[in-house]
Amino acid sequence: MIDSESIDNWITIRKISIICVALFVTIAATGVGLFGGTVPVSQEHISTGANETPHAPEPSSTTSTPTRSQSHNNADEASQPENAATTTEPNCGCLDVAFTPTDPDDVTNAEGIVPPLAGELSGSVEWDVPADRVTLVAHTWTPNEEWTERRRTTVEASNDRSLSLSQAFDSTRLFYTEATTPGFANPADASTRTRRGYVSVTAVLYDGDDELDRVAVVEPYEFDVTNTAETAVALDVGGAAETPLLAVEGAAPGSAGDSAVTVSNDGTDDATLSITVSNLVNAENGLIEPERAVDASPDVGELADALELRVALVRGDGSRSYLVGSGNGLLSGPNYVSLSTLATGDPLGSVGLEAGEHAHLVVEWRLPADVGNEIQSDQVSFDVTLGLRTA
Numbered sequence: 001m002i003d004s005e006s007i008d009n010w011i012t013i014r015k016i017s018i019i020c021v022a023l024f025v026t027i028a029a030t031g032v033g034l035f036g037g038t039v040p041v042s043q044e045h046i047s048t049g050a051n052e053t054p055h056a057p058e059p060s061s062t063t064s065t066p067t068r069s070q071s072h073n074n075a076d077e078a079s080q081p082e083n084a085a086t087t088t089e090p091n092c093g094c095l096d097v098a099f100t101p102t103d104p105d106d107v108t109n110a111e112g113i114v115p116p117l118a119g120e121l122s123g124s125v126e127w128d129v130p131a132d133r134v135t136l137v138a139h140t141w142t143p144n145e146e147w148t149e150r151r152r153t154t155v156e157a158s159n160d161r162s163l164s165l166s167q168a169f170d171s172t173r174l175f176y177t178e179a180t181t182p183g184f185a186n187p188a189d190a191s192t193r194t195r196r197g198y199v200s201v202t203a204v205l206y207d208g209d210d211e212l213d214r215v216a217v218v219e220p221y222e223f224d225v226t227n228t229a230e231t232a233v234a235l236d237v238g239g240a241a242e243t244p245l246l247a248v249e250g251a252a253p254g255s256a257g258d259s260a261v262t263v264s265n266d267g268t269d270d271a272t273l274s275i276t277v278s279n280l281v282n283a284e285n286g287l288i289e290p291e292r293a294v295d296a297s298p299d300v301g302e303l304a305d306a307l308e309l310r311v312a313l314v315r316g317d318g319s320r321s322y323l324v325g326s327g328n329g330l331l332s333g334p335n336y337v338s339l340s341t342l343a344t345g346d347p348l349g350s351v352g353l354e355a356g357e358h359a360h361l362v363v364e365w366r367l368p369a370d371v372g373n374e375i376q377s378d379q380v381s382f383d384v385t386l387g388l389r390t391a
Contacts, residue, residue, distance in 0.1 A: 054218065057139045057147035057200055092129060094205070095213035099123025099165055101199040101221045104176060112186035112227030114195070117176040119221060123165045125203045127213070131157040133206050136168045140176045141198035141218075143183025150174060157205075165201065174199070176221065186225040189232065196222045234266040235273075235388040237361075254369035260314070260360040265353045269390050274350040275311060275323045276385040280304060280343035304343075304380045306371045308336035313351050314360045323349035325364075336366055343382055353388065361386070 104117040138151040202216040282304040310325025
């Protein structure tokens, strides 16, 4: 398989297919297939981060009854919270926490490195039973550090049974990270990634020595990380028109054809273009009467064995470099290769593509004239991956 760490840019053209219908030599046949669209990788805008909201952390040191004077904001002095669901026993259902963390500023630089992040935390805590104090703990979540305690304080419960977070923490400002966070970085040149982190606020309500209720709420924040460095290699296939890789109509024994798409290295470095064929599905697609008489494998199609391909890169001056097969003869010899032998999942061939160069990737196909009725109604599908790595 392709080593994704050594390939700087790759594009997969999925589910390339040829459907052969009644490929009996005396019957006109139709076909549909080899369609593939692509998106230039350098223009991707991908949202990343935790797909599911993480469990609120357990601020373990609040499980014992704190004193009225307990208050500190130094996360380094606190024990690491467990990444687990918050304890809710005892629970009177009398406490409510609501807050919103603002999104930090978007990050733009030539390395895609994310500096320390901060935002504003606005919200309140409310309760509906007599109480004498409330302990509040704020945590932040990042892909590298998981949950980290940022703020902790214990305040007297007010007579109106509500408390703003700005009052409790003496500020709305909250640092989400205090150093660069590799998990938020965007190493892909000339691209933008959306990152997501989380803030948790846990409130614990007390009356004397009794813990009345405990509630934790988790809210997300998002920001974009834009890496402005010029891409060393950037593969574009098809251009704005997104031309299909190959379209086949009327395929029959003895027929042949070709199609082409534009490939470009939009990066700043010379690179090597490679091609891989994978995920081959060789479907029988049912048996019609002429096929049934000669097909000894009713569950497996024969089209992949019969269909032959070769692939070349044609440059602006008309010269050809073959990635699959060769140009030794028009329709004879080893210059065409059976599809069934190509779908290895490994690179089949490679050719240089200079920085800024535009060329045509030409796919030529043929069905030999001696192919019999066994391929009638058969269907094949497969993926083609084009890889671009620095030269």
